[in-house]
Amino acid sequence: MVKKAQIKIQQTAFMLIALTLFFVLVGLFFLSFKLSGLREKATTLDEKNAIILSSKISNYPEFSCEEAYGSKRVNCIDSDKLMAFVNFKPKYSNFWEISGLEIRKIYPKQSEIICSSSNYPNCTYFKIFSGENSGPDYTSFVSLCRKESFSGAIYDKCELAKIIVSYKIK
């Protein structure tokens, strides 16, 4: 009777040990999987931040179209403001914690010309700042708008551009 009870206790103990071992192994597997994905997660987060930041930058009052082109627009950059920003060259890189910020017109397709006050608006590439140790680039789409005139009439001209944000290498 005692022996039978002992066997039963032993059986339960073995079962508990086996279950504990199983869960420990599953936990270890889960941990290793999570840890191995950390670097990838950091890269993904950087990418997500860059896309969100590029969207945020295009809606900042320093760049945003606001209501100058009719209704309020999202992801719209006023290229006149952008040109003023390029000329002024304020130290915004520390504020945004990025190493580079560029805006490149992509449609209508034209050959690349860096924008300066002498050739604006007949240019395609706004280099706002680009520092050393720049990491990978992340891009997002924006609308680049300005006022144009033809025979005395003023009209809006919006083109498609890419905002390119690069992070410092950590």
Add this chain to the structure above:
Amino acid sequence: MIKKFKKAQEEMIGFALIIIIIAVIILVFFSLSIRDKREAIESYEVENFLQAALQYNTDCEISYSTNFLDLNKLIKSCMQGDYCLNEKNSCEILNQTLKELISESWKIGKDEVYKGYSINITSSTSSIFSYSSGNLTKSYKGANQVFETYAIDLKIYF
């Protein structure tokens, strides 16, 4: 003896079943958590593209000179069958502009990151514009914008 053996067998089967069920739950959890992350981040870029592209001023002037329609208004003009001042059909300009906009923005090819794309513009009653190019693989990122009169859906395959 046979009864005892049968009981042990039942316990073993029960244990194995528990392990299998737990393993399946863990696998489902992993696959779901991986899938969710990617789609949420990447479709944001396509959404930005749609928002920016709809603001693009096309070559179509309507009513008076220098009234260049943006893509959003051009789609509406196409739905009404309007003609531009240069006597071109607004749908013709929409067709050409959209194809060029997408091909310049999303480079596709065998050696490129993106393999193909498809775009559909539909009203509540009919299809306004539909176009696809490249290899439409199983993996894609996409976004859609729904307006009062039409909806636009873009998918980029990789």
